[in-house]
Amino acid sequence: MSERSAIDTIKGYFYQFDYSIKCLLELKNDNDSIIIEGIEDIDIKTATEETAVQCKYYSKTEYNHSVIAKPLRLMLNHFKNAKDGKSKRVKYYLNGCYKSGHEKLKQPISVEFLKSNFLTYKRDNVTYRHYESLGLTDDDLREFISLLSININATDYDSQLNSILELLKKQFGCSDFEAENYYYNNALNIIKSLAIENAIEKRRITKKRFLQLIDNKKFLFNIWFIKYKGKKSYLKELRRNYFSSLNASPFERFFLIEVPPSDSYNRAELKELLMIISEKYSRLSKREKNPFCPYVLLFNISNQELINLKTDLHNENFIFKDGFDFYGAEFNPKSITIEANHYNNIRLKIISNFPQLELTLKEITKTKEIYQFYISKPLLKKNYETIKQVNIQIEELRDIKEVI
Structure with a gap:
Protein backbone atom coordinates (compact mmCIF):
# COMPACT_ATOMS: atom_id res chain seq x y z
CA MET A 1 0.00 0.00 0.00
CA ASP A 215 -14.07 15.39 30.62
CA ASN A 216 -10.52 14.57 31.60
CA LYS A 217 -7.72 17.12 31.48
CA LYS A 218 -4.80 14.85 32.29
CA PHE A 219 -3.11 15.86 29.01
CA LEU A 220 -3.27 12.23 27.90
CA PHE A 221 -2.10 11.73 24.32
CA ASN A 222 -2.20 8.46 22.41
CA ILE A 223 -0.99 6.82 19.21
CA TRP A 224 -4.32 7.35 17.43
CA PHE A 225 -4.04 11.05 18.12
CA ILE A 226 -0.52 11.00 16.68
CA LYS A 227 -1.88 9.45 13.49
CA TYR A 228 -4.60 12.12 13.31
CA LYS A 229 -2.22 15.02 13.88
CA GLY A 230 0.75 13.66 11.96
CA LYS A 231 3.81 12.84 14.05
CA LYS A 232 5.88 15.88 13.15
CA SER A 233 3.01 18.26 13.85
CA TYR A 234 2.10 16.38 17.05
CA LEU A 235 5.61 16.62 18.50
CA LYS A 236 5.96 20.28 17.49
CA GLU A 237 2.68 21.19 19.17
CA LEU A 238 3.65 19.35 22.35
CA ARG A 239 6.90 21.28 22.51
CA ARG A 240 5.20 24.62 21.92
CA ASN A 241 2.41 24.15 24.44
CA TYR A 242 4.07 22.20 27.24
CA PHE A 243 7.84 22.64 27.12
CA SER A 244 8.73 25.94 25.49
CA SER A 245 8.87 27.87 28.79
CA LEU A 246 9.51 25.10 31.34
CA ASN A 247 13.19 25.82 31.91
CA ALA A 248 12.45 29.31 33.23
CA SER A 249 10.58 28.24 36.38
CA PRO A 250 12.39 26.80 39.43
CA PHE A 251 10.08 23.82 39.81
CA GLU A 252 10.97 20.26 40.80
CA ARG A 253 10.42 18.38 37.56
CA PHE A 254 10.24 14.62 37.25
CA PHE A 255 10.74 12.97 33.85
CA LEU A 256 9.43 9.40 33.85
CA ILE A 257 10.67 7.55 30.78
CA GLU A 258 9.77 4.08 29.53
CA VAL A 259 12.88 2.57 27.96
CA PRO A 260 12.26 0.62 24.72
CA PRO A 261 12.56 -3.21 24.70
CA SER A 262 16.08 -4.62 24.69
CA ASP A 263 16.04 -5.38 20.96
CA SER A 264 15.75 -1.65 20.17
CA TYR A 265 17.48 -0.21 23.26
CA ASN A 266 20.62 1.85 22.78
CA ARG A 267 22.50 3.06 25.87
CA ALA A 268 24.22 5.87 24.00
CA GLU A 269 20.86 7.20 22.85
CA LEU A 270 19.42 7.08 26.37
CA LYS A 271 22.52 8.71 27.85
CA GLU A 272 22.30 11.51 25.30
CA LEU A 273 18.63 12.03 26.21
CA LEU A 274 19.47 12.31 29.92
CA MET A 275 22.13 14.90 29.17
CA ILE A 276 19.68 16.90 27.06
CA ILE A 277 17.10 16.85 29.86
CA SER A 278 19.78 17.95 32.33
CA GLU A 279 21.00 20.77 30.11
CA LYS A 280 17.56 22.15 29.33
CA TYR A 281 16.01 21.88 32.77
CA SER A 282 18.85 22.81 35.11
CA ARG A 283 19.78 26.27 36.40
CA LEU A 284 23.07 26.15 38.33
CA SER A 285 24.75 29.51 37.81
CA LYS A 286 26.04 31.64 40.73
CA ARG A 287 23.45 34.30 39.89
CA GLU A 288 20.55 31.85 40.12
CA LYS A 289 18.54 32.60 43.28
CA ASN A 290 16.61 29.32 43.10
CA PRO A 291 18.88 26.78 41.39
CA PHE A 292 17.42 23.45 40.29
CA CYS A 293 17.97 20.33 38.22
CA PRO A 294 15.55 17.62 37.00
CA TYR A 295 14.73 14.16 38.33
CA VAL A 296 14.55 11.12 36.06
CA LEU A 297 12.92 7.72 36.65
CA LEU A 298 13.60 5.05 34.02
CA PHE A 299 11.10 2.22 33.48
CA ASN A 300 11.77 -1.12 31.83
CA ILE A 301 15.51 -1.12 32.50
CA SER A 302 17.37 -3.83 34.42
CA ASN A 303 19.28 -3.05 37.61
CA GLN A 304 22.54 -4.02 35.94
CA GLU A 305 21.92 -1.81 32.92
CA LEU A 306 21.04 1.08 35.23
CA ILE A 307 24.35 0.56 37.03
CA ASN A 308 26.17 0.48 33.68
CA LEU A 309 24.45 3.69 32.64
CA LYS A 310 25.37 5.44 35.90
CA THR A 311 28.94 4.20 35.54
CA ASP A 312 29.20 5.76 32.09
CA LEU A 313 27.86 9.08 33.40
CA HIS A 314 30.25 9.01 36.36
CA ASN A 315 33.25 8.24 34.15
CA GLU A 316 32.36 11.24 32.02
CA ASN A 317 32.37 13.51 35.10
CA PHE A 318 28.61 13.99 34.84
CA ILE A 319 27.59 14.66 38.45
CA PHE A 320 24.28 13.16 39.59
CA LYS A 321 22.56 12.04 42.79
CA ASP A 322 20.64 8.79 43.23
CA GLY A 323 19.80 8.85 46.93
CA PHE A 324 22.46 6.37 48.06
CA ASP A 325 25.19 7.96 50.20
CA PHE A 326 27.54 5.00 50.61
CA TYR A 327 27.92 1.32 49.66
CA GLY A 328 25.14 -0.72 51.28
CA ALA A 329 23.10 2.32 52.30
CA GLU A 330 19.32 2.45 51.96
CA PHE A 331 17.68 5.02 49.71
CA ASN A 332 17.59 8.41 51.43
CA PRO A 333 15.08 10.98 50.07
CA LYS A 334 16.86 13.78 51.95
CA SER A 335 20.03 12.93 50.05
CA ILE A 336 18.49 13.00 46.58
CA THR A 337 16.52 16.19 47.26
CA ILE A 338 19.57 18.19 48.31
CA GLU A 339 19.65 21.49 46.42
CA ALA A 340 21.57 21.40 43.14
CA ASN A 341 23.68 24.53 42.71
CA HIS A 342 26.83 26.02 41.19
CA TYR A 343 29.04 24.68 43.96
CA ASN A 344 28.05 20.99 43.94
CA ASN A 345 27.19 21.02 40.18
CA ILE A 346 24.58 18.27 40.56
CA ARG A 347 23.13 18.05 37.06
CA LEU A 348 20.63 15.22 37.40
CA LYS A 349 18.84 13.16 40.04
CA ILE A 350 18.18 9.53 39.12
CA ILE A 351 15.37 7.59 40.84
CA SER A 352 15.28 3.81 40.49
CA ASN A 353 11.65 2.79 41.23
CA PHE A 354 8.15 3.84 42.34
CA PRO A 355 8.76 3.59 46.12
CA GLN A 356 11.72 5.92 45.77
CA LEU A 357 9.57 8.29 43.72
CA GLU A 358 6.90 8.35 46.45
CA LEU A 359 9.46 9.07 49.19
CA THR A 360 11.05 11.82 47.10
CA LEU A 361 7.74 13.51 46.28
CA LYS A 362 6.78 13.54 49.98
CA GLU A 363 10.13 15.09 50.91
CA ILE A 364 9.78 18.03 48.50
CA THR A 365 7.76 21.08 49.53
CA LYS A 366 8.30 23.10 46.34
CA THR A 367 6.06 23.04 43.26
CA LYS A 368 6.33 19.66 41.55
CA GLU A 369 5.56 18.54 37.99
CA ILE A 370 5.59 15.04 36.48
CA TYR A 371 6.15 14.36 32.77
CA GLN A 372 5.65 10.73 31.85
CA PHE A 373 6.70 9.36 28.46
CA TYR A 374 5.35 5.87 27.86
CA ILE A 375 5.26 3.45 24.92
CA SER A 376 2.07 1.46 25.49
CA LYS A 377 0.30 2.33 28.76
CA PRO A 378 1.08 4.88 31.47
CA LEU A 379 3.16 3.13 34.12
CA LEU A 380 2.45 5.67 36.84
CA LYS A 381 -1.32 5.43 37.27
CA LYS A 382 -1.63 7.37 40.51
CA ASN A 383 -3.09 10.87 40.27
CA TYR A 384 -1.66 13.55 42.55
CA GLU A 385 -4.16 16.35 43.19
CA THR A 386 -1.47 18.97 43.87
CA ILE A 387 0.99 17.92 41.14
CA LYS A 388 0.71 18.75 37.46
CA GLN A 389 0.95 15.53 35.45
CA VAL A 390 1.51 15.25 31.72
CA ASN A 391 1.27 11.78 30.14
CA ILE A 392 2.61 11.50 26.60
CA GLN A 393 2.68 8.38 24.46
CA ILE A 394 5.79 7.93 22.32
CA GLU A 395 7.02 5.38 19.82
CA GLU A 396 10.76 5.76 20.42
CA LEU A 397 13.22 7.70 22.59
CA ARG A 398 14.07 10.17 19.85
CA ASP A 399 10.46 11.41 20.04
CA ILE A 400 11.23 12.82 23.49
CA LYS A 401 14.17 14.79 22.14
CA GLU A 402 11.82 16.42 19.62
CA VAL A 403 9.46 17.49 22.39
CA ILE A 404 11.45 18.67 25.42
Whole structure:
Protein backbone atom coordinates (compact mmCIF):
# COMPACT_ATOMS: atom_id res chain seq x y z
CA MET A 1 0.00 0.00 0.00
CA SER A 2 1.40 3.42 -0.98
CA GLU A 3 1.80 6.18 1.60
CA ARG A 4 -0.96 8.20 -0.07
CA SER A 5 -3.30 5.18 -0.04
CA ALA A 6 -2.47 4.50 3.60
CA ILE A 7 -3.30 8.10 4.52
CA ASP A 8 -6.63 7.85 2.69
CA THR A 9 -7.43 4.63 4.56
CA ILE A 10 -6.60 6.19 7.92
CA LYS A 11 -8.75 9.20 7.04
CA GLY A 12 -11.63 6.83 6.30
CA TYR A 13 -11.35 5.34 9.78
CA PHE A 14 -11.14 8.75 11.39
CA TYR A 15 -14.11 9.99 9.41
CA GLN A 16 -16.25 7.20 10.84
CA PHE A 17 -14.85 7.71 14.34
CA ASP A 18 -15.50 11.44 14.05
CA TYR A 19 -19.04 10.85 12.85
CA SER A 20 -19.63 8.71 15.94
CA ILE A 21 -18.30 11.50 18.17
CA LYS A 22 -20.48 14.06 16.39
CA CYS A 23 -23.56 11.85 16.78
CA LEU A 24 -22.96 11.49 20.52
CA LEU A 25 -22.48 15.22 21.01
CA GLU A 26 -25.67 15.99 19.08
CA LEU A 27 -27.89 13.54 20.97
CA LYS A 28 -30.63 15.44 22.81
CA ASN A 29 -30.91 13.32 25.95
CA ASP A 30 -28.27 12.02 28.35
CA ASN A 31 -29.56 8.45 28.11
CA ASP A 32 -29.62 8.39 24.30
CA SER A 33 -26.84 6.14 23.02
CA ILE A 34 -24.92 4.78 20.07
CA ILE A 35 -23.44 1.37 19.28
CA ILE A 36 -20.21 1.20 17.32
CA GLU A 37 -20.30 -1.58 14.67
CA GLY A 38 -23.81 -2.74 15.50
CA ILE A 39 -26.35 -3.38 12.73
CA GLU A 40 -24.31 -0.91 10.69
CA ASP A 41 -21.23 1.23 11.35
CA ILE A 42 -23.13 3.22 13.97
CA ASP A 43 -26.51 2.52 15.56
CA ILE A 44 -28.18 5.54 17.13
CA LYS A 45 -30.80 4.89 19.80
CA THR A 46 -33.05 7.57 21.26
CA ALA A 47 -36.16 7.31 23.42
CA THR A 48 -38.40 7.13 20.33
CA GLU A 49 -36.42 5.38 17.57
CA GLU A 50 -33.28 3.57 16.46
CA THR A 51 -31.32 4.31 13.31
CA ALA A 52 -28.65 2.15 11.69
CA VAL A 53 -26.06 4.34 9.95
CA GLN A 54 -23.63 3.33 7.22
CA CYS A 55 -20.82 5.89 6.96
CA LYS A 56 -18.71 6.20 3.78
CA TYR A 57 -15.86 8.58 3.00
CA TYR A 58 -14.77 8.73 -0.64
CA SER A 59 -13.80 12.38 -1.00
CA LYS A 60 -11.61 11.61 -4.05
CA THR A 61 -14.12 9.34 -5.77
CA GLU A 62 -17.01 10.09 -8.10
CA TYR A 63 -20.40 8.91 -6.89
CA ASN A 64 -21.93 5.96 -8.78
CA HIS A 65 -24.97 3.92 -7.79
CA SER A 66 -22.83 0.80 -7.56
CA VAL A 67 -20.80 2.36 -4.73
CA ILE A 68 -23.74 2.28 -2.32
CA ALA A 69 -25.60 -0.70 -3.79
CA LYS A 70 -24.07 -3.35 -1.52
CA PRO A 71 -24.62 -1.36 1.72
CA LEU A 72 -28.26 -0.88 0.70
CA ARG A 73 -28.66 -4.61 0.03
CA LEU A 74 -27.29 -5.36 3.49
CA MET A 75 -29.78 -2.91 4.97
CA LEU A 76 -32.53 -4.66 3.05
CA ASN A 77 -31.40 -7.98 4.55
CA HIS A 78 -31.91 -6.53 8.03
CA PHE A 79 -35.28 -5.10 6.99
CA LYS A 80 -36.36 -8.59 5.84
CA ASN A 81 -35.27 -10.11 9.17
CA ALA A 82 -37.23 -7.42 10.99
CA LYS A 83 -40.35 -8.22 8.96
CA ASP A 84 -39.89 -11.87 9.85
CA GLY A 85 -39.64 -11.00 13.55
CA LYS A 86 -35.97 -11.98 13.78
CA SER A 87 -34.67 -8.45 14.32
CA LYS A 88 -36.03 -5.18 15.64
CA ARG A 89 -37.45 -2.58 13.28
CA VAL A 90 -35.12 0.38 12.73
CA LYS A 91 -34.59 3.27 10.36
CA TYR A 92 -31.67 3.25 7.90
CA TYR A 93 -29.34 6.09 7.02
CA LEU A 94 -26.49 6.08 4.50
CA ASN A 95 -24.08 8.98 5.02
CA GLY A 96 -21.52 9.40 2.24
CA CYS A 97 -18.97 11.98 1.15
CA TYR A 98 -18.03 11.95 -2.56
CA LYS A 99 -15.99 14.22 -4.80
CA SER A 100 -18.52 14.50 -7.63
CA GLY A 101 -21.42 12.76 -9.35
CA HIS A 102 -24.03 13.91 -6.85
CA GLU A 103 -26.45 14.83 -9.62
CA LYS A 104 -26.82 11.13 -10.54
CA LEU A 105 -29.01 10.43 -7.51
CA LYS A 106 -32.44 12.02 -7.74
CA GLN A 107 -34.48 11.82 -4.56
CA PRO A 108 -36.88 10.61 -3.40
CA ILE A 109 -36.12 7.32 -5.10
CA SER A 110 -38.90 5.12 -6.47
CA VAL A 111 -39.34 1.38 -6.11
CA GLU A 112 -38.29 0.84 -9.71
CA PHE A 113 -35.18 2.99 -9.25
CA LEU A 114 -34.29 1.05 -6.12
CA LYS A 115 -34.72 -2.29 -7.87
CA SER A 116 -32.86 -1.45 -11.07
CA ASN A 117 -29.95 0.57 -9.65
CA PHE A 118 -29.29 -0.98 -6.24
CA LEU A 119 -30.96 -4.37 -5.95
CA THR A 120 -30.16 -5.87 -9.35
CA TYR A 121 -26.60 -6.87 -10.14
CA LYS A 122 -24.51 -9.30 -12.17
CA ARG A 123 -21.94 -11.80 -11.01
CA ASP A 124 -20.22 -14.24 -13.39
CA ASN A 125 -22.66 -13.17 -16.13
CA VAL A 126 -25.61 -14.16 -13.95
CA THR A 127 -28.23 -11.51 -13.09
CA TYR A 128 -29.39 -11.41 -9.48
CA ARG A 129 -32.46 -9.57 -8.18
CA HIS A 130 -31.91 -9.22 -4.49
CA TYR A 131 -35.52 -8.35 -3.68
CA GLU A 132 -36.68 -11.58 -5.35
CA SER A 133 -34.12 -13.61 -3.40
CA LEU A 134 -35.59 -12.16 -0.20
CA GLY A 135 -39.18 -12.64 -1.36
CA LEU A 136 -40.05 -8.97 -0.99
CA THR A 137 -42.97 -7.32 -2.82
CA ASP A 138 -43.17 -3.78 -4.17
CA ASP A 139 -45.19 -2.82 -1.09
CA ASP A 140 -42.37 -4.18 1.08
CA LEU A 141 -39.86 -2.12 -0.86
CA ARG A 142 -42.01 1.01 -0.47
CA GLU A 143 -41.99 0.39 3.26
CA PHE A 144 -38.20 -0.02 3.18
CA ILE A 145 -37.84 3.27 1.27
CA SER A 146 -39.97 5.01 3.93
CA LEU A 147 -37.40 3.94 6.53
CA LEU A 148 -34.38 4.83 4.37
CA SER A 149 -32.50 8.14 4.10
CA ILE A 150 -29.55 8.62 1.75
CA ASN A 151 -27.14 11.54 1.99
CA ILE A 152 -24.33 11.56 -0.58
CA ASN A 153 -23.53 15.22 0.16
CA ALA A 154 -22.05 14.61 3.60
CA THR A 155 -19.55 17.15 4.91
CA ASP A 156 -15.90 16.56 4.17
CA TYR A 157 -13.32 15.42 6.71
CA ASP A 158 -12.11 18.86 7.81
CA SER A 159 -15.59 20.39 7.99
CA GLN A 160 -16.86 17.51 10.12
CA LEU A 161 -13.87 17.81 12.48
CA ASN A 162 -14.36 21.57 12.80
CA SER A 163 -18.01 21.06 13.70
CA ILE A 164 -16.96 18.57 16.41
CA LEU A 165 -14.50 21.04 17.88
CA GLU A 166 -17.19 23.71 17.95
CA LEU A 167 -19.57 21.32 19.73
CA LEU A 168 -16.88 20.49 22.29
CA LYS A 169 -16.14 24.18 22.90
CA LYS A 170 -19.85 24.78 23.48
CA GLN A 171 -20.24 21.72 25.72
CA PHE A 172 -17.25 22.41 27.97
CA GLY A 173 -16.79 26.17 27.57
CA CYS A 174 -13.16 25.60 26.57
CA SER A 175 -10.57 27.08 24.23
CA ASP A 176 -9.69 25.85 20.73
CA PHE A 177 -6.56 24.15 22.05
CA GLU A 178 -8.42 22.40 24.88
CA ALA A 179 -11.20 21.25 22.55
CA GLU A 180 -8.74 19.54 20.23
CA ASN A 181 -5.95 18.36 22.53
CA TYR A 182 -7.95 17.35 25.59
CA TYR A 183 -11.56 16.58 24.74
CA TYR A 184 -11.32 15.48 21.11
CA ASN A 185 -8.22 13.44 21.88
CA ASN A 186 -10.02 11.67 24.73
CA ALA A 187 -13.12 11.17 22.59
CA LEU A 188 -11.07 9.59 19.82
CA ASN A 189 -9.45 7.21 22.28
CA ILE A 190 -12.83 6.16 23.72
CA ILE A 191 -14.43 5.50 20.33
CA LYS A 192 -11.39 3.50 19.21
CA SER A 193 -11.56 1.42 22.39
CA LEU A 194 -15.28 0.72 21.91
CA ALA A 195 -14.74 -0.35 18.29
CA ILE A 196 -12.48 -3.26 19.25
CA GLU A 197 -14.78 -4.74 21.90
CA ASN A 198 -16.17 -8.16 20.98
CA ALA A 199 -19.54 -8.03 22.76
CA ILE A 200 -22.04 -5.67 21.16
CA GLU A 201 -23.27 -4.31 24.49
CA LYS A 202 -19.72 -3.27 25.33
CA ARG A 203 -19.73 -1.21 22.13
CA ARG A 204 -22.72 0.81 23.38
CA ILE A 205 -22.26 4.14 25.15
CA THR A 206 -24.71 6.79 26.31
CA LYS A 207 -24.18 10.50 25.81
CA LYS A 208 -23.94 10.98 29.59
CA ARG A 209 -21.21 8.37 30.01
CA PHE A 210 -19.33 9.64 26.97
CA LEU A 211 -19.23 13.20 28.31
CA GLN A 212 -18.07 11.93 31.70
CA LEU A 213 -15.20 10.00 30.13
CA ILE A 214 -13.92 12.75 27.87
CA ASP A 215 -14.07 15.39 30.62
CA ASN A 216 -10.52 14.57 31.60
CA LYS A 217 -7.72 17.12 31.48
CA LYS A 218 -4.80 14.85 32.29
CA PHE A 219 -3.11 15.86 29.01
CA LEU A 220 -3.27 12.23 27.90
CA PHE A 221 -2.10 11.73 24.32
CA ASN A 222 -2.20 8.46 22.41
CA ILE A 223 -0.99 6.82 19.21
CA TRP A 224 -4.32 7.35 17.43
CA PHE A 225 -4.04 11.05 18.12
CA ILE A 226 -0.52 11.00 16.68
CA LYS A 227 -1.88 9.45 13.49
CA TYR A 228 -4.60 12.12 13.31
CA LYS A 229 -2.22 15.02 13.88
CA GLY A 230 0.75 13.66 11.96
CA LYS A 231 3.81 12.84 14.05
CA LYS A 232 5.88 15.88 13.15
CA SER A 233 3.01 18.26 13.85
CA TYR A 234 2.10 16.38 17.05
CA LEU A 235 5.61 16.62 18.50
CA LYS A 236 5.96 20.28 17.49
CA GLU A 237 2.68 21.19 19.17
CA LEU A 238 3.65 19.35 22.35
CA ARG A 239 6.90 21.28 22.51
CA ARG A 240 5.20 24.62 21.92
CA ASN A 241 2.41 24.15 24.44
CA TYR A 242 4.07 22.20 27.24
CA PHE A 243 7.84 22.64 27.12
CA SER A 244 8.73 25.94 25.49
CA SER A 245 8.87 27.87 28.79
CA LEU A 246 9.51 25.10 31.34
CA ASN A 247 13.19 25.82 31.91
CA ALA A 248 12.45 29.31 33.23
CA SER A 249 10.58 28.24 36.38
CA PRO A 250 12.39 26.80 39.43
CA PHE A 251 10.08 23.82 39.81
CA GLU A 252 10.97 20.26 40.80
CA ARG A 253 10.42 18.38 37.56
CA PHE A 254 10.24 14.62 37.25
CA PHE A 255 10.74 12.97 33.85
CA LEU A 256 9.43 9.40 33.85
CA ILE A 257 10.67 7.55 30.78
CA GLU A 258 9.77 4.08 29.53
CA VAL A 259 12.88 2.57 27.96
CA PRO A 260 12.26 0.62 24.72
CA PRO A 261 12.56 -3.21 24.70
CA SER A 262 16.08 -4.62 24.69
CA ASP A 263 16.04 -5.38 20.96
CA SER A 264 15.75 -1.65 20.17
CA TYR A 265 17.48 -0.21 23.26
CA ASN A 266 20.62 1.85 22.78
CA ARG A 267 22.50 3.06 25.87
CA ALA A 268 24.22 5.87 24.00
CA GLU A 269 20.86 7.20 22.85
CA LEU A 270 19.42 7.08 26.37
CA LYS A 271 22.52 8.71 27.85
CA GLU A 272 22.30 11.51 25.30
CA LEU A 273 18.63 12.03 26.21
CA LEU A 274 19.47 12.31 29.92
CA MET A 275 22.13 14.90 29.17
CA ILE A 276 19.68 16.90 27.06
CA ILE A 277 17.10 16.85 29.86
CA SER A 278 19.78 17.95 32.33
CA GLU A 279 21.00 20.77 30.11
CA LYS A 280 17.56 22.15 29.33
CA TYR A 281 16.01 21.88 32.77
CA SER A 282 18.85 22.81 35.11
CA ARG A 283 19.78 26.27 36.40
CA LEU A 284 23.07 26.15 38.33
CA SER A 285 24.75 29.51 37.81
CA LYS A 286 26.04 31.64 40.73
CA ARG A 287 23.45 34.30 39.89
CA GLU A 288 20.55 31.85 40.12
CA LYS A 289 18.54 32.60 43.28
CA ASN A 290 16.61 29.32 43.10
CA PRO A 291 18.88 26.78 41.39
CA PHE A 292 17.42 23.45 40.29
CA CYS A 293 17.97 20.33 38.22
CA PRO A 294 15.55 17.62 37.00
CA TYR A 295 14.73 14.16 38.33
CA VAL A 296 14.55 11.12 36.06
CA LEU A 297 12.92 7.72 36.65
CA LEU A 298 13.60 5.05 34.02
CA PHE A 299 11.10 2.22 33.48
CA ASN A 300 11.77 -1.12 31.83
CA ILE A 301 15.51 -1.12 32.50
CA SER A 302 17.37 -3.83 34.42
CA ASN A 303 19.28 -3.05 37.61
CA GLN A 304 22.54 -4.02 35.94
CA GLU A 305 21.92 -1.81 32.92
CA LEU A 306 21.04 1.08 35.23
CA ILE A 307 24.35 0.56 37.03
CA ASN A 308 26.17 0.48 33.68
CA LEU A 309 24.45 3.69 32.64
CA LYS A 310 25.37 5.44 35.90
CA THR A 311 28.94 4.20 35.54
CA ASP A 312 29.20 5.76 32.09
CA LEU A 313 27.86 9.08 33.40
CA HIS A 314 30.25 9.01 36.36
CA ASN A 315 33.25 8.24 34.15
CA GLU A 316 32.36 11.24 32.02
CA ASN A 317 32.37 13.51 35.10
CA PHE A 318 28.61 13.99 34.84
CA ILE A 319 27.59 14.66 38.45
CA PHE A 320 24.28 13.16 39.59
CA LYS A 321 22.56 12.04 42.79
CA ASP A 322 20.64 8.79 43.23
CA GLY A 323 19.80 8.85 46.93
CA PHE A 324 22.46 6.37 48.06
CA ASP A 325 25.19 7.96 50.20
CA PHE A 326 27.54 5.00 50.61
CA TYR A 327 27.92 1.32 49.66
CA GLY A 328 25.14 -0.72 51.28
CA ALA A 329 23.10 2.32 52.30
CA GLU A 330 19.32 2.45 51.96
CA PHE A 331 17.68 5.02 49.71
CA ASN A 332 17.59 8.41 51.43
CA PRO A 333 15.08 10.98 50.07
CA LYS A 334 16.86 13.78 51.95
CA SER A 335 20.03 12.93 50.05
CA ILE A 336 18.49 13.00 46.58
CA THR A 337 16.52 16.19 47.26
CA ILE A 338 19.57 18.19 48.31
CA GLU A 339 19.65 21.49 46.42
CA ALA A 340 21.57 21.40 43.14
CA ASN A 341 23.68 24.53 42.71
CA HIS A 342 26.83 26.02 41.19
CA TYR A 343 29.04 24.68 43.96
CA ASN A 344 28.05 20.99 43.94
CA ASN A 345 27.19 21.02 40.18
CA ILE A 346 24.58 18.27 40.56
CA ARG A 347 23.13 18.05 37.06
CA LEU A 348 20.63 15.22 37.40
CA LYS A 349 18.84 13.16 40.04
CA ILE A 350 18.18 9.53 39.12
CA ILE A 351 15.37 7.59 40.84
CA SER A 352 15.28 3.81 40.49
CA ASN A 353 11.65 2.79 41.23
CA PHE A 354 8.15 3.84 42.34
CA PRO A 355 8.76 3.59 46.12
CA GLN A 356 11.72 5.92 45.77
CA LEU A 357 9.57 8.29 43.72
CA GLU A 358 6.90 8.35 46.45
CA LEU A 359 9.46 9.07 49.19
CA THR A 360 11.05 11.82 47.10
CA LEU A 361 7.74 13.51 46.28
CA LYS A 362 6.78 13.54 49.98
CA GLU A 363 10.13 15.09 50.91
CA ILE A 364 9.78 18.03 48.50
CA THR A 365 7.76 21.08 49.53
CA LYS A 366 8.30 23.10 46.34
CA THR A 367 6.06 23.04 43.26
CA LYS A 368 6.33 19.66 41.55
CA GLU A 369 5.56 18.54 37.99
CA ILE A 370 5.59 15.04 36.48
CA TYR A 371 6.15 14.36 32.77
CA GLN A 372 5.65 10.73 31.85
CA PHE A 373 6.70 9.36 28.46
CA TYR A 374 5.35 5.87 27.86
CA ILE A 375 5.26 3.45 24.92
CA SER A 376 2.07 1.46 25.49
CA LYS A 377 0.30 2.33 28.76
CA PRO A 378 1.08 4.88 31.47
CA LEU A 379 3.16 3.13 34.12
CA LEU A 380 2.45 5.67 36.84
CA LYS A 381 -1.32 5.43 37.27
CA LYS A 382 -1.63 7.37 40.51
CA ASN A 383 -3.09 10.87 40.27
CA TYR A 384 -1.66 13.55 42.55
CA GLU A 385 -4.16 16.35 43.19
CA THR A 386 -1.47 18.97 43.87
CA ILE A 387 0.99 17.92 41.14
CA LYS A 388 0.71 18.75 37.46
CA GLN A 389 0.95 15.53 35.45
CA VAL A 390 1.51 15.25 31.72
CA ASN A 391 1.27 11.78 30.14
CA ILE A 392 2.61 11.50 26.60
CA GLN A 393 2.68 8.38 24.46
CA ILE A 394 5.79 7.93 22.32
CA GLU A 395 7.02 5.38 19.82
CA GLU A 396 10.76 5.76 20.42
CA LEU A 397 13.22 7.70 22.59
CA ARG A 398 14.07 10.17 19.85
CA ASP A 399 10.46 11.41 20.04
CA ILE A 400 11.23 12.82 23.49
CA LYS A 401 14.17 14.79 22.14
CA GLU A 402 11.82 16.42 19.62
CA VAL A 403 9.46 17.49 22.39
CA ILE A 404 11.45 18.67 25.42
